Amino acid sequence: MAFSADELRVLRRALATALNPAPLQDDDVQDCLRLAESVDESVAEAGRLRAFLLADLVRYRQALPGSLTGYLELLQDALAAGYDPAADDLAALRALRHHPAAGALLARCQVLAERSVRTRLARVSQAQSPSRTLAAAPRARLLALPGGRASDDGGAGAGAGAGAGAGTPAKPAPKPPAPGERPVPKPSEAFPPRRRPVPPPPPEERVAG
Structure with missing residues (x-):
């Protein structure tokens, strides 16, 4: 222009x-x-x-091979205008590679065709890269926190308290006394229940006796 x-x-x-x-x-x-x-x-x-x-x-x-000269000139003009050689052009030039001008033009068209294919593949890969990144994202693993039901120390208590409810904590097991140590008395032993006093017999029973 x-x-x-x-x-x-x-x-x-x-x-x-x-x-x-x-x-x-x-x-x-x-x-x-x-x-x-x-x-x-x-x-x-x-x-x-x-x-x-x-x-x-x-x-x-x-019209090849009779139109060889005109075809080569038109192909050169098309390439100068930004034309990407098609598969039919490459096939025609391969059939005419014995001609020096056709052989040189074939080498040029092969370079342009490969460049065009790489450009299209790069555009396709760039368009698909976001979706691939989202699809290939690994899922986060849920890790058990220490002190939960899966811990070794509370495993038995969790199994015993499962029937009472999920929110009821399990009672710890009593610790056995050491050798030679006096066991801790139970509340019922330290504070025995008081016995109710026996009421006196009625007066009739006392006179009769």
């Missing part, structure tokens, strides 16, 4: 305004609009020319 001297001046003023915003005059605004329309038309024309070039390339490829 080439710009005329007037279009370059308009483009320079537009860039200066973008860097340093300032009010534009009506003439400057109209010049920028006309330049934008010219750029849009050039882009559309380039797209049409590219479509015609690729259509001619297909026709010349289908």
